[in-house]
Amino acid sequence: MVATAASPREGWSSRSAFILAAIGAAVGLGNLWRFPTLAGENGGGAFVLFYIGCVFLLGLPLLLAEIFIGRAGQSDAVGSIRNVAAQSGVSTRWSLFGGLGALAAFLIVSFYSVVAGWVLYYVGVFGMDLLQALLAGDPFRGALQGQSQEVIAGRMGNLFASPGLLLTMHLLFMGATLFTVARGVSGGIEKAATWLMPAFFVLLVGITIYGAVVGDVGEAVAFLFTPDWSKLTPEVMNAALGQALFSLSLGVAGIITYGSYIQEGTKLGSTAAAIAIADTGVALLAGLMIFPIVFAVGLDPAAGPTLVFQTLPFAFEAMPAGSLIGFLFFILILVAAITSSISLLEVPTAWGVGEMGWSRHKSALIFGAGAFAIGVFCLLGYNVLADVRPLGFWSIFAETDILDTVDGFTGKIMLPLGALLASLFIGWRADRRLLETTTGLSNGMFMVWRFLLAWVCPLAVTIILVTGLFPSLL
């Protein structure tokens, strides 16, 4: 290929900058909201251990595959796959799955921003509460003093009933995401990650220690790590597999895009392992942070999606310094969510720059505004458009509102499909020498990696895909 006279491609300033940004992308609502929700709903131990298995047998090989495509392809998702395919002498039509990934990322960021908007609202609620506590000269009191459980739980219903409030939060969050992406890779995304991720870890460890001191860690550890294998039903395994993909940001070409900004000569295998370990560590710590608090006050771990928004605030009411910790807790989730939404918006943005020749500003604005608009429909689905079932003709989506439909369609179909194609492409079609030299894996590791990608990943992901489409098979 002839080098063009275009300005040099943007990139990370160092390997650690990439690792931080990629951890920022991976660690998000998936770790702090979805993982505890699923672990709680699915009975703890067996789900958690099976999940860890999925991360290392399925997630890690795929993570390395996506990093490889980006590093070797040196372009946006579509362009990177096309380049790798061309260098491997196979059809460049494989690049279609990059386009599928970019579309999925665009759709995911639309509702991700809405959910992050709820978090932002709770930051506001607990921020006001903390302010009142400070003004009352009692900064370490429990949160939301004197409010009944009905009032606290009702807050979420009130939020959902208010299109204006939901819209404001969504706008603020999407605006911040767009602003960062528009500023570019090293100037925006990397800066955000290098400031926010250390703050994130300090908060995470701090609140976990708090939970250990005031909460019931013993029960939480037993719940999270004692497997009752009878609870490991096909549905639970399916949920764990899907969660592993989602949590590691796989199947949406996000890691391909971030990987394309890595400098030459970076060791990819250990980099991928660091990201997978950090992401899983954060999910487990999130469990160890949340469940001791939930158990200490005798609440139900299986509360579902409202666990974080309704159940935990009850707990913060009853705990010492609950006001302060509640505020920090929601800041923590917000920080994790924004570094993830940035990575989601970056995928279509890079596509617009690379394939359409748009400026970064223009591309970010087009996709940011488009995702915002779809998000508006999602949030109206809780109030004005509550009866709308966008894919109601399709049995698996017959009962799902707008947000859950976008979530379900991307999560159950697009994401596994993207992961399946990525594993087939790298497992079977990519040039072996190119793989070896770019990844720098030892011989033995290389064999294991390629075997997992060629056989284990396609099989497991096909199971997720088929059972997601035809749940009656389970």
Ligand code: PHE
């Ligand atoms: N991994 C992110 C999370 O756990 C979500 C995400 C998915 C981000 C896909 C980017 C791409 O919240």
